[in-house]
Amino acid sequence: MQELLGVDGTVRGPSPMSPDQVVAALRLMLLSRAVDDRLIKLQRMGRVGVYGPVHGQEAAVIGSAMALDPQRDWIVPASREHPAMLRHGLPLKNMFATYMGNFDAAAVPAGVRLLPRQQSIGAQLPHAAGLAWALKLRRTPGVVAVYFGEGASSEGDFHEASNLAGVMRVPLVMLLINNHYAISTPLHRQTAAAQLAARAEGYGFPGFVVDGNDLLAVYAVTADAVSRALAGDGPTLIECLTYRMGFHNTSDNPKEYRDSAEVDEASQRDPIERVRRFAIREGMWSVAQEAAALEEIRSEIETAQRQVEELPRPGAAAIFEHVYETLSPRLQQQRAEALDEARPR
Amino acid sequence: MQELLGVDGTVRGPSPMSPDQVVAALRLMLLSRAVDDRLIKLQRMGRVGVYGPVHGQEAAVIGSAMALDPQRDWIVPASREHPAMLRHGLPLKNMFATYMGNFDAAAVPAGVRLLPRQQSIGAQLPHAAGLAWALKLRRTPGVVAVYFGEGASSEGDFHEASNLAGVMRVPLVMLLINNHYAISTPLHRQTAAAQLAARAEGYGFPGFVVDGNDLLAVYAVTADAVSRALAGDGPTLIECLTYRMGFHNTSDNPKEYRDSAEVDEASQRDPIERVRRFAIREGMWSVAQEAAALEEIRSEIETAQRQVEELPRPGAAAIFEHVYETLSPRLQQQRAEALDEARPR
Amino acid sequence: MSSEPELSILEAIRSALFDEMGRDERVMVLGMDVGQLGGVFRVTRGLMERFGPERVVDTPLAEGSIVGASLGLAIGGMVPVAEIQFLGFTHQAFHQIGPQLGRYRFRSRGRFNAQVTIRAPFGGGVRTPEFHPDAIEAQFAQEPGVKIVCPAFPDDAKGLLLEAIRDPDPVLYLEPQRLYRVIRGPVPAGDHTVPFGSSRLVREGKDVVLIAWSAAVHMCLAAADQLAQEGVAASVLDLRTLIPLDVAGLIAAVEKSGKAVVVHEAPLTGGFGAEIVATIQQEAFGSLDAPIRRVAARDTPYPPGSLEDYFLPTVARVVAAARATVEY
Amino acid sequence: MSSEPELSILEAIRSALFDEMGRDERVMVLGMDVGQLGGVFRVTRGLMERFGPERVVDTPLAEGSIVGASLGLAIGGMVPVAEIQFLGFTHQAFHQIGPQLGRYRFRSRGRFNAQVTIRAPFGGGVRTPEFHPDAIEAQFAQEPGVKIVCPAFPDDAKGLLLEAIRDPDPVLYLEPQRLYRVIRGPVPAGDHTVPFGSSRLVREGKDVVLIAWSAAVHMCLAAADQLAQEGVAASVLDLRTLIPLDVAGLIAAVEKSGKAVVVHEAPLTGGFGAEIVATIQQEAFGSLDAPIRRVAARDTPYPPGSLEDYFLPTVARVVAAARATVEY
């Protein structure tokens, strides 16, 4: 397993990330935690449907995203990687709209190289392979980074997409976020493999295991994979070993299936605390800076939430938009009926 | 790659198969070739629908089947393993009925531990995993041997079944018959993996590559896997490297996609010739014995074919049998209509 | 009846699983999160403690292998009750359900059969994320060999589940997630089974019959209440099973009034309502006094929960359709 | 028309692929054995030599990834024409076709769309092995976002395929394998497209209309010939596309005689014929003089080739149904 940043904040050798990058990453990690807290609060107030927090996985998600170039590379997310999506260009407002049930406002803006969240586990993997294949066919420089969980790695889609990506030698970086749980299912019930990264050999490309709570190591391994992909050397599988600190989502209660000792133990390896120690020791960060950052983050969140709240809610017409480019006569009739029925009487 | 029997018929070390087993295997190989010839002839005469020959794969199919105990173990075939099915207890007549379009007469007889041929590539793999799981749950001694091609290894079913088998640690022997082609698709277009056996590590069980044209090596590797499975040590993946000497099936013409030089080269490694040389050198076999065996085989085939030809053909009623245990009123009505329409007028 | 315990649909399903696993040790439950957690809806809660981890199994995240392995388990002598977390995810197992489980008896000429029950919650109205509410039951009607069962009441939930587990052929057992806890009713204790292919007239009315299954049955009952206030007497027919379909019961219910409305949560085009209409007009053409209207979801993808009321059929739409049918 | 070349359906499809790949360099063909071999039916023969192995690609044996990767390729600016070797094997890709390709425009609110054509041969009558003849088109009618196209003649084969490839939304293009080489006809040269949602009255007759798509259209034409000898004049309506459905054309064709028979190769229960019947009786109830009969395959698994004639609809069954409808 690749490691660079110790729990105490010391680094083995030179940091692969510049001070600016480290500070940017730390700020994003703090934003991610704050977003978790806010959306869980809103869900408890009935203003958000279901929310799955990133808590504990920030280094894996953000360290990998920082190794990508939003002007060149694509991100294909699963459903728990919104910090990566924000870093790649998704406005915070759109992110809030996603969870506050305003899907029109949630759309990925034109020009942002990002696919929508995928809620069918593993289904995004062949999409990512195909998108990377298109980059290769069209001689467009760039890579595709696809996120998925260790649970998703059990689906046939993972296998078929990996094998195809290997045969076509496409510029794909496969980020397996192994947080040790799929809802209540622990890793050892998910697979008997000692390392999921070992599967890469069966597809003809390299696989690596990295400490997913180590920002610097995740960044370094991803950056190498990106270089290989850009050089035409094909896909890489990166297994980020991390831990889902929180519940699966707001309708889940982990106490039903795992004991708190395990969680306490994992919290000793908190990914943010490590970076904070490192950044402070290196003089990149201070308690004062952090207080200021948290204040900014709070108001950014306030603004994003308010902007969404002030938006008009989509109505009946919205469900007939973007079904097809043009509506068939039957759908036009259904639309007319729906609008008529929706009129306040 | 594991090898024991050289092309010249010499063995490295002691033979893992007894003289009786070698002779039985050789006879089965000769039967398999003769069945190929006969069914291809019948297909050309329009009396068989489509037939896919075993030609070239006899050692892989028969060597593995000989390591199984028909009274204890199950075989879950794909569609090109009828010598294994015959060895395991399928009557030759039923096998001919399969291809001569008489599906009632083709059924696996009660008591024979064999599932029907599977024509949906890879779909039999989860069935085999489940059957092996049942043996384990019911504390029934025995293993399940499942056959599939390298093409099938690209399907999601292969992945999902392998991973499940690993987690449940079931007595499963996975026989990957890598004949280098899936219809016209060569191995290097099927996967970028150097060895498909390497995939086993990603499921937490051992994988081996064996010379699939080497009867003794295939037998030995399979026998080891069977012992491991019986001892409760779980699944094994065995990749048998062989070559499809003939066409994919009777509607295929390999000249359209591979050159004869490749086939000629492969024919130097003919699996039957090796065993013949070995058996004759060891004094287990003679030209006279072979002539006698071929004569017996010819008449067995004659008999099986005649028996099927003499059977009444299934009629309209057959399509309503075994749909459900009991027919719904709507199906009873459809059956009555079908029988009425089928009456000669 | 009053001596019978009042149970929710969810409790009725759970109690049936407890009963049958206790009665027949071949019965096992497998699926994602069904063991330790008791399933995402807690339907299987307590089963693992009671019957152990060999008979109540948390599987890897792969629907195709849950269904495909269940066939092998059945051939090996077990009686699997597989849970697919949400019906929408049976698509990942689609090639195993119809073409494999549904055809295995036929393919093997009766040597093998797939005594497998596939349980899956489905249906809208609870603001679930994409895929989770998909009502795709009609797609399985084109898979001969499979049976489709969809209870709407606690007693049927138990009776049809016991029947499904004991049925030697594969059964897709659809659970109305919206009703899991909100519909309570008496449930016969002990060995209560309901035969497949028998519909149930849950309300009598002479003017029109509302035909539905699963959660839509309750929408029809609410509509019938409103219609009654307008002086329209509506019957409500709960089909209970789609495959096999109770054609005789369906025709009898329609002939009483010669007027019918079919209601379902699936999109209109190609929904099972079309089969109901086609069957009625074929078998009861002479007694039809008005076209059979279908009230269904729109022919669009399932929208986010905040918009699902525009997508799904509503009591108001059922009432309007029934009124138009009666006044035709 | 006589100046137009006479082509088989297979040749018409191939020529359309040559034309479109020549016209638009974003168009690519992918699937099992489509390159070197030219596909198991040789539909794509010659494309690889002409357009090279980057645009004509032999894929691994995995339907889900062929379809799923096609979505990614489309997002990346290519225009994939994916071949699934036989329609029955779209079940392995079922979770990608409707829930992914079909909903991607909706999910992304128009940011992305799946301009993907999925070609697949299907249908019986040629003694193919299990799965290969399965007619499962109705299952896709419950996948909003997907279009279903099924030509029965060479000119439509070309016109509908060009329309499909250029359609910005995902299209399932179903090829009648039994007719590939046996049906020949004139095919407009050059840029000939046929709009979706336009049915085609391929025969005029005042007494009854026979409604079908794909290979069944030719069964209806043969039945119409026989009926003519009995003095019954039958129209034949070729729907050409199921989604979108030409409701206006359908109703117009039925109202002429008030009598209709629907014919399809899929099993009866839940087949798309049910949707046709339900639509007609809703829109044209008043003008129906007889129940609409459905002539379809039996509700059983597809039997071996030697028995398929007992399973599939036959000209005789169509004639009998038409006669009964006319005499009703």
Ligand SMILES: Cc1ncc(C[n+]2csc(CCOP(=O)(O)OP(=O)(O)O)c2C)c(N)n1
């Ligand atoms: C195909 C499919 N099956 C089941 C589900 C239900 N489900 C939602 S999240 C989840 C667990 C996913 O685990 P993992 O891939 O490890 O991602 P994580 O939640 O840990 O980020 C499951 C089973 C689904 N959404 N899609």
Ligand SMILES: Cc1ncc(C[n+]2csc(CCOP(=O)(O)OP(=O)(O)O)c2C)c(N)n1
């Ligand atoms: C799911 C599925 N997809 C496609 C096909 C068509 N098909 C029949 S055999 C075959 C090739 C199989 O190759 P392999 O698994 O290597 O077995 P082999 O034919 O070499 O024995 C294909 C693609 C099929 N039968 N099933």
Ligand SMILES: [Mg+2]
């Ligand atoms: Mg996880």
Ligand SMILES: [Mg+2]
């Ligand atoms: Mg092969």
